[in-house]
Amino acid sequence: MSLDSKRSTHLPEALREQSAHIQGLARAAGLDFAEIDFRLLDAHDVNGVAAYGGFPTRYPSWRFGMEFERLDKTHQYGLSRIYELVINTEPVVAYLVKTNSHLEQKLVIAHVCGHADFFKHNSWFASTDRGMLARMGEHSQIVRQAMDREGQDCVEALLDRALSLETLIDPYLPLRRHLGADVRSATNPPTFDVLGFLAVHAPIPAWERELLEVVRSEAYYFQPQRMTKIMNEGWASYWHARLLTGGVLSDSEVVDFADCHSGATADSPGRINPYKLGIELFRSAADAGLDIFRLRRVHNDASLIDLLVDAKFVERQKLFLYGQNAKNGRIEVVERDPQRVKAKLMQDLAWGGLPRIELISVSGARELELRHHHDGRDLDLEAARATLLCIEKLWGAPVRLFTRESGEARCLLAQRGETSIEDVEPAA
Amino acid sequence: MLRIEADRARFREIVRGRIRADLKRYLSTSELFARRGDRAVSVPIPQIELPRLRFGDNNKSGVGQGSGERGDAVDGEGTATVGSAGEGAAEHALEVEVELDELAAMLGRELELPFIQPRGRHSLLCEGGRFDHIRSRGPDALRHIRRTFKQALKRSVASGEWDPKNPKLVPVRDDFRFRANRPRPLPHSSAVIIHMMDVSGSMGREQKEIVRIQAFWIDTWLRSQYDQIEVLYIVHDAAAMSVDRESFFHLRESGGTKISSAYELCLAQIQTRYRPEDWNIYAFHYSDGDNWSARDTERCMTLLRDELIPRVNQFCYGQVKSAYGSGQFKKDLDESLAREERLVTAAVNDRSDISEAIRAFLGKGR
Numbered sequence: 001m002s003l004d005s006k007r008s009t010h011l012p013e014a015l016r017e018q019s020a021h022i023q024g025l026a027r028a029a030g031l032d033f034a035e036i037d038f039r040l041l042d043a044h045d046v047n048g049v050a051a052y053g054g055f056p057t058r059y060p061s062w063r064f065g066m067e068f069e070r071l072d073k074t075h076q077y078g079l080s081r082i083y084e085l086v087i088n089t090e091p092v093v094a095y096l097v098k099t100n101s102h103l104e105q106k107l108v109i110a111h112v113c114g115h116a117d118f119f120k121h122n123s124w125f126a127s128t129d130r131g132m133l134a135r136m137g138e139h140s141q142i143v144r145q146a147m148d149r150e151g152q153d154c155v156e157a158l159l160d161r162a163l164s165l166e167t168l169i170d171p172y173l174p175l176r177r178h179l180g181a182d183v184r185s186a187t188n189p190p191t192f193d194v195l196g197f198l199a200v201h202a203p204i205p206a207w208e209r210e211l212l213e214v215v216r217s218e219a220y221y222f223q224p225q226r227m228t229k230i231m232n233e234g235w236a237s238y239w240h241a242r243l244l245t246g247g248v249l250s251d252s253e254v255v256d257f258a259d260c261h262s263g264a265t266a267d268s269p270g271r272i273n274p275y276k277l278g279i280e281l282f283r284s285a286a287d288a289g290l291d292i293f294r295l296r297r298v299h300n301d302a303s304l305i306d307l308l309v310d311a312k313f314v315e316r317q318k319l320f321l322y323g324q325n326a327k328n329g330r331i332e333v334v335e336r337d338p339q340r341v342k343a344k345l346m347q348d349l350a351w352g353g354l355p356r357i358e359l360i361s362v363s364g365a366r367e368l369e370l371r372h373h374h375d376g377r378d379l380d381l382e383a384a385r386a387t388l389l390c391i392e393k394l395w396g397a398p399v400r401l402f403t404r405e406s407g408e409a410r411c412l413l414a415q416r417g418e419t420s421i422e423d424v425e426p427a428a
Numbered sequence: 429m430l431r432i433e434a435d436r437a438r439f440r441e442i443v444r445g446r447i448r449a450d451l452k453r454y455l456s457t458s459e460l461f462a463r464r465g466d467r468a469v470s471v472p473i474p475q476i477e478l479p480r481l482r483f484g485d486n487n488k489s490g491v492g493q494g495s496g497e498r499g500d501a502v503d504g505e506g507t508a509t510v511g512s513a514g515e516g517a518a519e520h521a522l523e524v525e526v527e528l529d530e531l532a533a534m535l536g537r538e539l540e541l542p543f544i545q546p547r548g549r550h551s552l553l554c555e556g557g558r559f560d561h562i563r564s565r566g567p568d569a570l571r572h573i574r575r576t577f578k579q580a581l582k583r584s585v586a587s588g589e590w591d592p593k594n595p596k597l598v599p600v601r602d603d604f605r606f607r608a609n610r611p612r613p614l615p616h617s618s619a620v621i622i623h624m625m626d627v628s629g630s631m632g633r634e635q636k637e638i639v640r641i642q643a644f645w646i647d648t649w650l651r652s653q654y655d656q657i658e659v660l661y662i663v664h665d666a667a668a669m670s671v672d673r674e675s676f677f678h679l680r681e682s683g684g685t686k687i688s689s690a691y692e693l694c695l696a697q698i699q700t701r702y703r704p705e706d707w708n709i710y711a712f713h714y715s716d717g718d719n720w721s722a723r724d725t726e727r728c729m730t731l732l733r734d735e736l737i738p739r740v741n742q743f744c745y746g747q748v749k750s751a752y753g754s755g756q757f758k759k760d761l762d763e764s765l766a767r768e769e770r771l772v773t774a775a776v777n778d779r780s781d782i783s784e785a786i787r788a789f790l791g792k793g794r
Binding site for chain 2: 048051052056060061062063064065066068069070073160163164166167168267271272273276277317318319320321322323324325330331332333334335336341344345348354355357372377378379380381383384385386387389390406
């Protein structure tokens with residue numbers, strides 16, 4: 001790791017003891033997790049690690065620099081603050097921020113135990129590469145060597161193009177593979193793994209193919225976190241609350257704990273706070289006598305909500321549906337009908353919150369045909385045009401995307417660096 | 429240093445590239461001006477977003493949590509209007525610092541400005557300088573390995589210790605050599621910029637805005653050309669006074685215009701504080717070109733010809749078009765002082781003329 005080696009990242013003695021104590025309690029309560037490597041960093045360095053998505057060994061890119069700029073600025077202005085960063089590897093790496101108070105460190109350590117248990121047992125993570133820290137380092141090597149050979153601008157342009165397609169993967173592929181399905185033809189059409197298809201079939205030089213694979217494998221690594229954000233945070237919050245109030249706190253710390261905990265799990269009207277919704281889901285499951293350990297193993301956000309959210313839950317949690325008032329442009333509360341609230345919640349979470357784009361076929365003239373599985377939500381067509389151009393550039397032949405806009409059929413066509421829109425239905 | 433710093437530097441480089449490409453637009457807006465700090469401007473730029481296939485905005489609905497009746501605004505205050513112009517942009521804007529020197533370099537390239545050869549130079553003995561010397565004492569950090577071993581080799585050969593079969597060298601204390609710097613005289617130049625502005629009734633908001641954009645770029649460029657720079661601000665209507673920077677840009681007077689009052693104050697300042705032998709002097713005057721009387725104009729010409737122009741590097745007159753101004757003063761200047769090389773006049777009809785005016789003022793390299 002390229003962090004300044006002169007500064008120790010080890011936990012001080014007192015925290016080490018606390019950490020061992022809390023981990024012991026966690027295991028006794030039934031959590032089961034890999035060894036956790038706690039490291040203490042100052043806020044600046046944590047922002048640096050966070051900008052890399054948790055991997056200081058990651059390949060160089062201006063985008064991480066931009067993310068760092070953003071994190072560092074918002075931190076300086078006191079707008080946001082990172083308490084911890086947990087990385088799904090073995091051992092689990094957890095970065096704690098030096099400026100956390102002693103109480104906050106205890107809370108965060110307990111929280112991290114929850115995440116580590118979740119990483120180990122949730123089935124969506126079953127096939128993630130636990131040696132990702134080293135893998136990211138290898139990826140970095142690949143990118144650097146390509147930059148040396150091909151030039152930085154050229155490699156950056158390709159990476160940017162590939163990253164535009166990062167979301168065009170099949171979120172269910174890793175699980176299918178894990179469950180023993182035959183996935184050899186996964187990158188042949190029809191497929192959701194557009195990025196994989198291009199990495200295998202696009203007529204591009206070997207180094208470009210290699211970089212597409214780098215981006216694809218990192219995208220697959222992060223995908224399960226996207227699909228289990230609410231559960232993962234909920235699970236970790238559920239356990240930090242239980243462990244801390246179960247004997248870790250001294251009397252004088254209870255109020256501070258309550259303050260810190262309720263800050264993290266506060267309602268945020270305009271959007272869902274994953275900590276809050278997640279912890280309430282697990283609490284209501286526990287109240288109903290369900291096996292929460294089993295739930296955390298088999299579900300993702302959408303399926304857990306499908307199982308647990310009912311009229312009572314919507315009412316108790318004060319969930320509501322909001323929408324834009326056409327008259328004044330205001331975002332307003334629309335209704336609290338449990339069925340509708342639940343349906344919307346699941347729609348927003350399904351497929352990792354992204355539009356479902358499927359590669360249907362390759363025609364005789366090598367034209368790619370993509371279809372957007374429209375569910376009432378239109379695409380941002382401007383962004384879609386630009387993205388199609390990225391695909392066309394890699395594929396080297398025209399690319400079509402069938403979608404709908406305000407109920408009308410639309411077909412976006414990208415060819416020779418230009419895009420056009422037609423009102424065409426896909427051929428049956 | 430964290431590796432992330434290299435990526436941040438790369439990001440900033442990309443941003444600077446964008447500013448450079450966009451400089452024409454910045455030259456006619458007050459965007460950068462308003463964000464000036466001591467050494468840098470912080471430029472808000474939208475986060476560079478990679479295109480993605482994502483949902484559009486027919487979907488501004490979702491699920492929230494909390495209290496509220498049907499029809500209540502979601503942000504709790506009830507005042508927010510989401511979706512109005514720039515809403516998303518404001519959220520994603522990042523501020524990136526660009527050093528004033530760097531901005532000056534961009535300006536110089538864009539307008540092809542020549543570097544200025546300062547007149548009246550002082551030499552200052554500067555510490556620092558390059559480490560291009562060797563001495564036998566110094567801190568370990570500056571140890572010159574090759575010279576040290578060369579010295580050790582010489583000693584070893586001279587003293588007969590050297591054994592070519594076993595070429596071992598152990599430098600002793602006297603062998604060590606260290607890099608050293610030598611204080612050296614560096615030319616030191618200082619300049620003063622005197623901005624004068626007509627703040628009479630006919631100069632409106634837009635006219636002042638133009639002046640202020642122009643003054644910002646002129647300051648930025650000249651600042652990059654001199655080691656030390658001072659800036660004076662003078663406003664005038666029928667009488668002139670020295671003001672600070674803030675008032676210069678916001679003051680609004682009414683009433684008549686007597687340009688000579690400003691020139692007299694300018695001259696007084698030069699005489700008392702800025703000897704032309706020691707200072708490079710730049711005077712800029714902005715007005716809409718209406719003067720009180722022909723007699724006062726006559727007085728201005730005399731002042732310029734006999735007193736001001738001989739003392740300054742360059743005297744620049746920028747005439748900003750206003751609804752009321754006749755623009756007579758520029759004609760008068762161009763006619764009666766046509767032979768003065770160090771007088772530059774420019775007409776600015778609207779913001780798009782700013783870059784041309786700057787080029788006219790600074791393009792002579794004086």
